[in-house]
Amino acid sequence: MYIGRAPSTSANLGSGFDVVAVAHDAYFAEAYVSVGSGCGVHVKFKGFDPGPDNTVVRAFDKLFAYLGVCRGVEVEVVNKIPIARGLGSSGASAVAALSAFVREAGLEVDPRVVVEAAGHGEAAAAGSPHFDNAAGAALGGAVVITSLSPLDLVRFSPRLTFVVGVPEVPPMPNKTKAMREVLPKSVEFLTYVRQISRVAALVAGLAKSDPGLVARGMQDEVVEAARAPLVPGYGRARKYALEAGALAVALSGAGPSVIALVDDKNADAVKDAVLRAYAEEGLKAEAKVASIAEGALGQA
Structure with missing residues (x-):
């Protein structure tokens, strides 16, 4: 079993709507992931449960489609980021789970693929994909989305x-x-x-x-x-x-x-x-x- 841990994020920072986010250590989401036989994802949430159609399940579906694989995955999400407070809780839970999965499964995955999968998973909470929170949670520091199609970004490490x-x-x-x-x-x-x-x-x-x-x-x-x-x-x-x-x-x-x-x-x-x-x-x-x-x- 692997544990993924993703930080809270603040997107936009005023003028940078949908393209800028920072990751900070105010809060964290954790995901405990084990990989077995079969194909499919089973997710349990400790505390707030968003229901069966959630960012984590959608993110795994997108990741499996990108990679052309399907594994049997058990996920338990312990999200200590306040829900629905503008702190990237949904994106962080998906990123924590995906990051633990790729390590547990021994896969080499471009970080942008993880960001894109988690960003598409955000549609479960936001109604449409967006990638700023997911990028911050995955890569840390400060991220700037420089292209949506194809997805690309830059990361900085400011001291703020x-x-x-x-x-x-x-x-x-x-x-x-x-x-x-x-x-x-x-x-x-x-x-x-x-x-x-x-x-x-x-x-x-x-x-x-x-x-x-x-x-x-x-x-x-x-x-x-x-x-x-x-x-x-x-x-x-x-x-x-x-x-x-x-x-x-x-x-x-x-x-x-x-x-x-x-x-x-x-x-x-x-x-x-x-x-x-x-x-x-x-x-x-x-x-x-x-x-x-x-x-x-x-x-x-």
Whole structure:
């Protein structure tokens, strides 16, 4: 039996919608995998159970199709990443399971194949494939999707510190799908130009491990502007975090979690400010200081 362990991830980071994600050590998902005879995947979830049509099963189906193989696989997922909080829990569970499987089965698999399979598995939760969270969970560091067809990406290893705030809010049915449906179908050209400059700053900042550039890229007037009004407590949490010294604040994925880029010296103050903001909103919450994490495929 092999154990796969994948970190939580925060996608988008403001302007990098669907193409940028960071892996961090706030939380982890684990998968215990054994390979036997026959063909088919049986998955058990400890804690939250998404049902028989889930990201892990779909990811295995896609991986088997890519590789032209089918094995009998038993999987137990222990996902300690808060569910439906914008922290990549579904992608991490699939990546943890696939990474353990390829090691247990003794297969040599291009990491991009694992990312693509897990990203297609995300359709079970989001309604359509997306690859940013899966790439971060698999490869760790910061990832940038550079092509969707064929899938390609680059990975960076920035030295950055974040505060991740996770409020307890009533679950939104089909949250990821719903949060995609509120996005604008078009933007004005000047808005597009401003957004491109922010994405460029974000990617350059991640490549150079430059917090100032990353902070500039975490500003967003397109996706976050559409989503923020639907996220309980976000406005106050963002305001208080910036007042406490955060360099930038954004929704983590589709929310409701927030991710604040911080200097180490301000990390605890920002964490306390985020918790105070949620408390004033009448929300229970957890906040953690987090660093960039290694991905599931980087672990021996």
